[in-house]
Structures are given as C-alpha cells and as structure tokens.
Amino acid sequence: MTNPGKALPEGATSFARIQAGMAKRRAAERRFKMLGRLAVSVGLLFLSVLLISIVSKGYTAFWQTQMRIDVVLAAEDIDPEGTRNAETLRKADYSSLIKQSMRDMFPEVSGRRDKFALYGLVSNGAAFDLRDKVMADPSLIGTKVSLWVPADDDVDMLMKGHIDRNAAEDDRRIKDNVLGWINQLEAEDRLELRFNIDFFTKGDSRDPELAGIRGALMGTIFTLIVTLSLSFPLGVAAAVYLEEFAPKNKWTDLIEVNINNLAAVPSIVFGLLGLAVFINVFGLPRSAPLLGGLVLTLMTLPTIIIASRAALKSVPPSIRDAALGIGASPMQATLYHVIPLALPGMLTGTIIGMAQALGETAPLLMIGMVAFIADVPQGVFDPSTALPVQIYLWADSPERAYVERTSAAIMVLLGFLALMNLVAVLLRKRFERRW
Amino acid sequence: MTQTPILLVLLLALTSAAYYFGCKRAFRVADGKIRKLHSLPGYYGLYVALWAALPALLILCAWLLFQGSIITRMVVSSLPDAIQQLGPDRLNLVVNDIRNLVSGNIVSGEPDAIMLAAADYYRGLLSVSRNMLFAIVLVVAGLSGWYGYSKIRVQHRARNGVESIINWLLVACSTVAILTTVGIVLSVLFESIRFFQSVPITEFLFGLEWSPQIALRADQAGSSGAFGAVPLFAGTLLITFIAMTVAVPIGLMSALYLAEYASARVRAIAKPLLEVLAGIPTVVYGFFAALTVAPFIRESGGFLGLDVASESALAAGLVMGMMIIPFVSSLSDDVINAVPQSLREGAYGMGATSSETIRRVILPAALPGIVGAILLAVSRAIGETMIVVMAAGLASNLTANPLEAVTTVTVQIVTLLVGDQEFDSPKTLAAFALGLVLFVVTLALNFVALYIVRKYREQYD
Numbered sequence: 001m002t003n004p005g006k007a008l009p010e011g012a013t014s015f016a017r018i019q020a021g022m023a024k025r026r027a028a029e030r031r032f033k034m035l036g037r038l039a040v041s042v043g044l045l046f047l048s049v050l051l052i053s054i055v056s057k058g059y060t061a062f063w064q065t066q067m068r069i070d071v072v073l074a075a076e077d078i079d080p081e082g083t084r085n086a087e088t089l090r091k092a093d094y095s096s097l098i099k100q101s102m103r104d105m106f107p108e109v110s111g112r113r114d115k116f117a118l119y120g121l122v123s124n125g126a127a128f129d130l131r132d133k134v135m136a137d138p139s140l141i142g143t144k145v146s147l148w149v150p151a152d153d154d155v156d157m158l159m160k161g162h163i164d165r166n167a168a169e170d171d172r173r174i175k176d177n178v179l180g181w182i183n184q185l186e187a188e189d190r191l192e193l194r195f196n197i198d199f200f201t202k203g204d205s206r207d208p209e210l211a212g213i214r215g216a217l218m219g220t221i222f223t224l225i226v227t228l229s230l231s232f233p234l235g236v237a238a239a240v241y242l243e244e245f246a247p248k249n250k251w252t253d254l255i256e257v258n259i260n261n262l263a264a265v266p267s268i269v270f271g272l273l274g275l276a277v278f279i280n281v282f283g284l285p286r287s288a289p290l291l292g293g294l295v296l297t298l299m300t301l302p303t304i305i306i307a308s309r310a311a312l313k314s315v316p317p318s319i320r321d322a323a324l325g326i327g328a329s330p331m332q333a334t335l336y337h338v339i340p341l342a343l344p345g346m347l348t349g350t351i352i353g354m355a356q357a358l359g360e361t362a363p364l365l366m367i368g369m370v371a372f373i374a375d376v377p378q379g380v381f382d383p384s385t386a387l388p389v390q391i392y393l394w395a396d397s398p399e400r401a402y403v404e405r406t407s408a409a410i411m412v413l414l415g416f417l418a419l420m421n422l423v424a425v426l427l428r429k430r431f432e433r434r435w
Numbered sequence: 436m437t438q439t440p441i442l443l444v445l446l447l448a449l450t451s452a453a454y455y456f457g458c459k460r461a462f463r464v465a466d467g468k469i470r471k472l473h474s475l476p477g478y479y480g481l482y483v484a485l486w487a488a489l490p491a492l493l494i495l496c497a498w499l500l501f502q503g504s505i506i507t508r509m510v511v512s513s514l515p516d517a518i519q520q521l522g523p524d525r526l527n528l529v530v531n532d533i534r535n536l537v538s539g540n541i542v543s544g545e546p547d548a549i550m551l552a553a554a555d556y557y558r559g560l561l562s563v564s565r566n567m568l569f570a571i572v573l574v575v576a577g578l579s580g581w582y583g584y585s586k587i588r589v590q591h592r593a594r595n596g597v598e599s600i601i602n603w604l605l606v607a608c609s610t611v612a613i614l615t616t617v618g619i620v621l622s623v624l625f626e627s628i629r630f631f632q633s634v635p636i637t638e639f640l641f642g643l644e645w646s647p648q649i650a651l652r653a654d655q656a657g658s659s660g661a662f663g664a665v666p667l668f669a670g671t672l673l674i675t676f677i678a679m680t681v682a683v684p685i686g687l688m689s690a691l692y693l694a695e696y697a698s699a700r701v702r703a704i705a706k707p708l709l710e711v712l713a714g715i716p717t718v719v720y721g722f723f724a725a726l727t728v729a730p731f732i733r734e735s736g737g738f739l740g741l742d743v744a745s746e747s748a749l750a751a752g753l754v755m756g757m758m759i760i761p762f763v764s765s766l767s768d769d770v771i772n773a774v775p776q777s778l779r780e781g782a783y784g785m786g787a788t789s790s791e792t793i794r795r796v797i798l799p800a801a802l803p804g805i806v807g808a809i810l811l812a813v814s815r816a817i818g819e820t821m822i823v824v825m826a827a828g829l830a831s832n833l834t835a836n837p838l839e840a841v842t843t844v845t846v847q848i849v850t851l852l853v854g855d856q857e858f859d860s861p862k863t864l865a866a867f868a869l870g871l872v873l874f875v876v877t878l879a880l881n882f883v884a885l886y887i888v889r890k891y892r893e894q895y896d
Contacts, residue, residue: 032790036692044759053727205781209632237608264881266818272870276622283503331598359716362820388718395722
C-alpha cells in the first residue's frame with residue numbers, strides 16, 4: 001500500500017489497486033479472527049478438561065463400599081463380669097469379634113497368610129463402629145447382630161472398577177483367592193455401595209476408607225474466622241483513612257506503595273514471615289488456626305484495602321458535601337454517610353479476599369499446618385490442617401483410594417469457592433448503585 | 436488461655452458501664468439541658484468508654500504476645516548450667532519437653548527431677564502471669580476510665596476527643612501494611628545474613644551445585660551440603676518460560692478477540708469463564724498437573740519415542756501457563772480498552788481491516804501496558820508454589836530440556852522448611868535466603884511493570 005503503482009500496470013485506478021490486494025487482506029483478517037477464537041476456545045477447553053478430570057475422578061468418593069457382617073456379641077468376650085460399665089465396654093476386643101465373624105463366613109480359609117488376607121477385607125474402622133454400637137445399646141450383648149461396616153479400600157476400589165478384575169493376578173492388588181471371597185460376598189448381597197457419610201463426619205486417617213474432611217474443614221473454618229475478624233476491620237479502617245483523611249505526604253505515599261507491593265508478594269513469603277516472626281519471635285503455637293489466620297490476614301489485607309478504596313471512591317462527593325453542609329464533622333460525614341454507602345462494595349472485596357484465603361496453601365505449609373492430624377480441632381489453638389492442605393497431603397499418598405478422595409475434597413473446596421463468589425456477585429448486583 | 440475470653444467479657448462489661456456513666460455524667464453536668472453541652476451526650480459516653488477500653492486492650496495484647504517468650508527465657512535461665520550450655524537446638528527440645536509436661540502431654544523419655552522442677556516453675560510463672568494480667572488489665576481499665584470520666588465538663592470537647600482517637604486508630608490500621616513489609620524484610624534478611632555467614636554469598640548466587648543435605652558424619656556419602664542456587668534459578672526460569680509461552684499467546688489473543696471482535700453476549704459469557712481459571716486454588720492445579728497432565732505427557736512422549744521424566748518441567752509449566760492465562764488476558768484487556776476509540780476510528784477511516792487496525796495501531800499503542808502485564812504475570816509465575824511443589828522435581832538439575840525434571844526456588848523453600856527443623860542449620864537458613872531472592876525479584880518485576888504501565892497511561896489523559 002505504501003508504494004502503489006509498482007506491481008500494477010500503468011493507468012490502473014487506485015480502486016483497482018486496492019481491489020487487487022483485498023483477497024489477501026481478507027484472508028489475513030479471517031486467519032487473525034480464527035486465531036482469536038482458537039485462543040478463547042483453548043482457554044475454555046483447559047477449564048473444562050480440568051473440571052471434568054476432577055469430577056470424573058472424584059464423584060465415586062461420595063459412595064463407599066460397605067460390607068454386611070454378622071457378629072456374635074458373646075457376653076464372655078465383651079463383658080465377662082457382667083458389670084456393663086462403660087470402661088469395660090470400651091476396652092473389649094471388638095476386632096477379634098469381627099475376625100471371628102469373618103472366619104464364620106469363610107470356614108474353609110486356613111493358614112496364617114490367608115486368614116490375614118481375609119481379615120483385611122474389612123476396614124480397621126469396623127471395630128470402632130461395633131464398639132460405638134455396643135456402647136450406645138449394651139442390651140445387644142449376648143445377641144447376634146448384623147451390621148454394615150466399611151470395607152477395605154482395595155475392596156472399595158475393586159467394586160468401583162478402579163482395579164481390573166480381568167488383569168493378570170500379578171498385576172492386581174487383589175489376588176485370586178481374595179477375589180473369590182469378594183465374589184462370594186457379592187453373591188450373598190453382603191457388599192453394597194452406600195453414601196459415604198464418613199467422608200463428611202470424620203477427620204483424616206491413614207486408612208483411605210476412613211478418611212474424611214471434617215477435621216480439615218473445621219480447621220479452615222477456624223482459620224477463616226480469625227482471618228475475617230482481623231482483616232475486615234483492619235482493611236476497612238486502612239481504606240477509610242487513606243481515602244478520606246490521609247494528607248498527601250511522603251508517609252501516605254509510602255503506605256500506598258507498600259499496599260500495592262504486598263498485593264504482588266508471593267504467598268509463600270508470607271509463610272516465611274509467619275514462621276520467623278509469629279512462631280520464633282512471639283512464640284505462638286505452631287499448626288494452630290490462630291497462626292494461619294494471622295498469616296492469611298496479612299496476605300488478604302491488600303486485596304481488601306484496594307477493593308474498599310474503590311468502593312469509597314465510587315461514593316459521589318455530593319454526599320460528603322451535603323453532610324458537611326448541614327454541620328457534620330468530616331468524621332461524622334464519613335462514618336454515618338459514606339461508609340454505609342460503600343459497605344456493599346467493601347463486603348464484596350472482603351468475600352473475594354476470603355475466597356483467596358480459602359484456597360491458599362503455601363503459607364500454611366510454612367507454619368506447620370501440614371501435619372497428620374486425625375482429631376477434629378475444637379478451637380483456634382488446636383493443631384489442625386486446612387482443606388487445601390488436606391488436598392495436598394492426600395495427593396501425596398500412594399493408595400489408589402486417596403485419588404478419588406482428593407478429587408472429592410477438591411470438589412468440596414471448589415463448591416465453597418463458587419458459593420462465596422456467587423454471594424459476592426449477588427451482593428454487587430443487589431446493591432450496585434449508579435449515581 | 437482460657438482466662439482471656441473471661442477477661443475480654445469483663446472488659447466489655449466495664450466499657451459498657453463506662454459508656455453509661457459517661458452519658459449520665461454529661462447529662463448531670465449540663466443539668467439535663469443538652470444544648471449547653473459542647474457535644475452530644477453519646478460522645479461523652481464514647482469518650483469514657485474508649486479511655487476505659489483502649490489502654491487495657493493494648494496491655495492485654497502486648498502481654499499475650501510476649502508472655503510466652505519471657506516465661507521461656509526465665510525458665511531457661513533457672514535451669515542448671517549444664518543444660519544451658521547445650522546447643523540451641525538441644526535446648527529447644529528441652530524447652531518443648533517442659534512445655535509438654537506443663538500441658539500434661541506425653542514427653543520424650545522419662546522426666547527427671549530437674550525437668551519436673553522446671554515444669555513446676557513454668558506452671559507457677561504462668562499462673563502468676565495470668566493473675567497479674569487479670570489484675571493489671573482491670574485496674575488499668577478502671578483508672579483510665581476514671582480519668583476520662585473526670586474530664587467531663589460542659590465545655591469539654593468530647594466529640595473532638597473521640598474523633599481524634601478514631602483518627603489515630605485509622606492511622607494505626609493503615610500502618611499495618613508497612614509493618615508487614617518491614618516484618619517480611621527483617622525476617623528474611625536476618626536469617627539470610629546468618630546464612631551468608633556460613634555460606635559465602637557468591638557461592639550461593641553463582642554456585643552450580645545444590646544439595647542442601649548436610650552430612651551428619653564425616654564419612655557420609657552424597658551429603659556434601661552444597662548451596663549453589665543456579666540450578667534452582669535455571670529451573671524456575673525454565674518453568675516460567677514454558678508457562679509464559681502458553682499464557683502469553685493465548686491470553687493476549689483472547690483479550691484481543693474479546694475486546695475487538697466478540698459480540699457483547701460472547702464476551703459476557705467467555706470473559707467470566709476464563710477468569711474462573713484465576714479463581715481455582717493452585718493446589719487444585721498441582722493435583723491436576725501431577726495426576727493428569729504429567730502422565731499424559733509421559734505417555735505421549737513414550738509414544739513418540741521420547742524419554743520424559745514423570746515430573747517433567749513441561750507438565751508443571753503447561754499447567755502454570757493455564758493458571759496465568761486470565762492474568763495476562765484481563766490485564767491486557769484493560770490496556771486494550773484504554774486505547775482511545777479515536778485511534779481505531781482513524782484506522783478504519785483509512786480503510787484498514789480490523790486485524791490491520793489491531794496489529795498496526797492498537798498493539799503498538801497498548802504495547803507498554805501489555806509488557807507490564809506480562810511482567811506481572813512472570814512475577815506471579817516465579818512466586819507460584821503449589822503447582823511446582825506437587826508436579827516438579829525435588830532434585831536439582833541444571834538443564835534446559837523441558838522433558839527432564841527440574842526444581843525451583845519455591846519447591847526448595849517448602850522442602851527445606853516443612854517438617855522438623857532446627858533453626859540454626861544452614862539448611863533451614865538457606866530457605867530464607869531463597870525467600871529473600873524471591874522477594875527481591877518479584878518486587879523488582881512489580882516495580883518495573885507498574886512503572887511501565889503508569890508511564891504509558893499518562894499518554895492519553
């Protein structure tokens with residue numbers, strides 16, 4: 001275009017010259033547009049592959065193979081003296097009762113190794129279930145009860161099709177004789193996939209079939225309570241000061257630069273801060289939600305401050321002027337008129353900050369919220385993990401059954417995140433004002 | 436710890452009482468005629484309440500923060516000299532045992548008489564400290580409340596007093612950001628300086644070998660304790676480079692498409708969906724990279740006859756690129772939209788097609804902003820932790836081959852600091868030195884990016 005007339009014959013009109021190049025330019029235009037479309041679709045493809053892979057791996061974790069066993073609760077085994085006091089009932093050897101019932105079901109099994117494999121069909125947690133049942137109702141002693149207990153994770157994986165029944169015996173975690181028992185149990189309707197309540201009510205466990213997310217979830221909730229109760233007031237106060245009262249000087253400039261930079265500091269550095277300052281200098285308890293909450297507060301503070309400032313900025317100056325005009329002090333104008341109007345925006349920013357804190361893992365690893373903790377934490381001082389950390393821990397575990405549990409925990413985490421973002425969007429829609 | 440809530444409730448009650456009596460006194464000094472007062476009666480109440488609550492709360496916080504370390508120091512100094520002479524890590528074990536004894540947990544080994552005595556001393560100090568805290572906080576609250584109360588006169592400027600207190604509170608809250616930065620800088624700097632006392636800084640920055648395991652015995656093999664961080668920097672850069680080759684073209688093209696071509700409806704659906712990628716926790720990406728992408732790449736590599744490591748840099752980089760797409764696209768979207776409409780219309784008026792306008796007018800005009808956005812994305816990729824911890828390797832490997840396993844700065848920080856640690860070994864301190872590098876590099880990138888963006892923005896204002 002810059003040098004017309006060179007390629008075209010003498011006397012051609014400029015229109016003809018433009019026409020000659022049009023096909024090529026249109027093709028370039030189409031190619032460019034296609035590239036753009038391709039980029040968007042690749043991005044969306046990534047998202048869908050990610051979500052589909054998580055869901056397809058994880059949805060089975062909401063069901064768990066249970067096994068029906070008939071246990072003879074002989075009085076001489078549980079409570080030979082007949083006192084029925086709680087301590088005796090607690091200490092009785094329930095796992096041998098369950099082993100006995102397994103032997104009764106398969107009387108032909110002999111030999112130490114085979115018996116061991118047979119006992120392994122039932123989860124270790126079965127004995128605790130049985131104990132709880134007996135302690136809740138001691139009148140069961142002396143009877144024969146039939147109850148559903150969780151099956152071992154290998155049985156569970158087989159039932160869910162993650163272990164191939166037709167594979168060669170050497171390639172399979174479950175050997176042929178065990179497979180025969182499982183087939184027999186299935187034929188007797190003793191194996192069944194049932195809704196996995198334990199996943200939501202129990203803490204972590206070394207046995208995948210007993211592991212649940214309750215402990216991690218409570219840890220996360222305590223951590224977020226600490227984070228919210230510190231970062232919301234601090235963030236809002238800082239935003240109000242910077243936006244409404246701060247004089248324009250070096251000090252406030254320094255604060256602003258700091259806030260912008262903190263927003264870009266990698267989260268793991270906040271973990272280092274927590275380790276060096278909160279643990280080593282102030283001696284706060286390691287692994288506690290209190291500590292996690294403090295670290296996440298510092299991490300989410302910039303997000304909240306920036307969002308709150310934007311909300312304050314969007315309140316028109318006429319509101320302030322009107323308040324000042326009828327004799328309010330600047331503080332009264334801010335507290336009674338500007339902040340209430342900016343509150344929805346501040347809350348939206350806070351929810352987004354909390355969502356960020358909910359998904360954060362790296363700083364929590366630094367401050368020791370990564371230990372194996374089977375108990376459900378009861379308060380902000382108890383050692384605990386958090387949901388994302390639990391995902392990290394389970395993802396590292398070798399057992400096949402943890403893969404689906406990890407995916408299921410991810411689904412729960414994503415569910416919470418979606419919920420929080422939804423609330424933020426609704427809040428914005430509901431209270432958004434155009435001045 | 437259980438007493439603190441009770442104390443807080445008591446303090447709250449005291450504060451409410453202060454408010455009530457403050458209001459009442461304001462009425463009394465004005466003989467019930469509010470017009471005579473300088474401020475509304477509520478401000479007098481608030482004034483007294485703030486006086487009652489704030490000093491006491493300050494003391495409470497300081498006390499709780501320092502109580503632990505002071506008591507520990509006192510207990511340690513009461514221990515026999517033989518124990519005090521132990522190295523800091525052994526001493527830490529002893530202190531932990533004493534703490535466990537105090538809280539009634541299981542301790543390592545049989546507690547001896549010295550330990551039991553120390554535990555008793557600790558317990559005694561703790562209860563003394565708690566009682567003193569209780570008394571001091573309540574007395575201070577009462578006294579300072581009384582001071583506020585006694586200042587109430589008809590002409591007392593209670594509102595101004597309350598407002599200036601609130602103002603100071605706001606100032607205090609806004610300095611938290613500065614304190615955080617100072618805390619970060621000091622914590623990584625101090626430990627790094629200690630690290631550089633045992634390992635020269637040149638060896639750390641330019642050494643080619645990284646193997647932080649330190650030999651416990653002289654004849655131990657494979658534990659040389661080498662702290663040359665170049666392989667880590669190279670690994671970080673390799674993974675960041677892979678991530679950016681994924682994220683920049685896709686992010687930029689989708690931003691251009693959504694801003695210039697897409698209809699409002701497509702934009703309204705596709706943009707938030709792409710931004711979902713940024714909201715997904717990184718641990719989820721790590722799981723996806725380690726369990727789905729890495730095996731897939733390994734198998735496709737095997738299909739092509741390539742030997743791919745199971746923790747290849749490619750897998751981690753690809754997934755990290757996925758995560759960064761929305762950063763690039765939404766930041767570029769902002770700068771593309773900031774290009775004035777008149778430039779576009781000028782180009783269209785000259786007969787340029789949309790793609791010609793984008794390539795020859797919009798991109799050059801938006802280039803500084805886009806470069807800034809890319810730099811921000813790079814800083815994000817360098818600091819990203821969970822994806823690489825779960826999907827990249829642990830062993831250091833100086834290579835540019837994306838099919839091999841490499842390790843990164845963040846992976847090493849996590850592996851060095853997770854689990855049991857002694858706070859004096861160079862191994863632990865090395866993590867802080869790496870943290871310092873990470874902090875400085877991301878900060879620098881950020882400064883440069885913001886500088887470029889800001890400089891660019893002023894052109895059209």
